[in-house]
Amino acid sequence: MPTLRDLQAVIESLWPVAGTESWDSVGLVSGSPDAVVEHVHLAVDAVPDTAREAVALGADLLLTHHPLLLRGVTTIAEDTYKGAVLATLVRGGCALVAAHTNADVVATGTSAVLADRIGLRDQRPLDPGDAPDTGIGRVGVLPEAVPLGVLARRIVDVLPPTASGVRVSGDYDRPVRTVALCAGAGDSLLGNALVRDADVYVTSDLRHHPASEFREQALLTDGPALIDTSHWATEWLWLDVAAEQLRQAAGVRVTVSDLRTDPWDFAVLPSAAAPTPTTEQGA
Incomplete structure (x- = not known):
């Protein structure tokens, strides 16, 4: 053994x-x-x-x-x-x-697996590595353009369920086809040229100020929409691919945890009857 x-x-x-x-x-x-x-x-x-x-x-x-x-x-x-x-x-x-x-950077890494699962074609890294097809993130195209909301729903259906689901910045009906993504935390790539040229950027852990600046610039220049996902969920998809690679290469038994280690347990959303905050209310 x-x-x-x-x-x-x-x-x-x-x-x-x-x-x-x-x-x-x-x-x-x-x-x-x-x-x-x-x-x-x-x-x-x-x-x-x-x-x-x-x-x-x-x-x-x-x-x-x-x-x-x-x-x-x-x-x-x-x-x-x-x-x-x-x-x-x-x-x-x-x-x-x-x-x-x-x-993350290999041709079958975390971002490549996420890109495969949502159906991206003609994939290439956002930040290329030294070897072909390696690097951080991925950009590719969908077989045909779909509304932003439809892509967000597809991502929700692909990922394991989490309390936070996905958050979207952009019009629901906006057509998107070129998708840039980075599994896990990817706000360091918000300035990447391929991200800026895409129709939408999918990543995790987007903080208020970087996301706000990106959104406002996108509104001025018809830039990309944003989809913010669970960090754990996007990377969990890679485990099955890694497990199969290990089975083939090492000939050992390999199992995959389905325990949710995303840090959030539940979300509380406003009810339909909740009043809209006003300036006087200090919102």
Whole structure:
């Protein structure tokens, strides 16, 4: 049976460390390279629930997209969530590995999977990498133009359900065909030329000021609409693709977590009868 060291070599072949952004932290987080690995469990986030799930399933390796130790910590005490994750995995004999931006940039990475699922053709990266078809984000075209609202509904139907759903900036009936997207947080690409030339930009974690400035400029110049999605949901789609690649390359059992680790539990929306806020009300 393969060892964790063998699995690390497979992971490197699928998602090379060379593709990692300079600020990122990927690779082996915990575990012995000599340990035997028969079962790999995949999740977006290393949180106590996914750690317990991996151990309960008898997994030897938890492979997550998001790094647990992206930023420095001064303690892994078990009354901190990062300490609880590591303690659970170590006691359960389950290693932890992260494949983050190195899994975003490959030709079958997070953005490419999202683009495939919503039907984009003629795809290319928004920010190309060194190798062909690699890089951050994707832009492509739909087979035919559809109303912005129809595309938003298609995205909702493709993604796993979350409390936040999707938010849209733009007219519902506006026709869109060229779609730029970045799975996960993508407001750093709001100034990208391919984003600016698209009919709509789909990404996650859009903050008020960058989104507002983008929207107002778009209104002046007939620029792109915006669709804001759940970060976790867009990247969760990649897990099934990654799992199949691991099965083929490593010949081990691979399972995928369907635990929702999106941080939001529910949304409260105004009722149809709610009064419209006025200046006098301080809105």
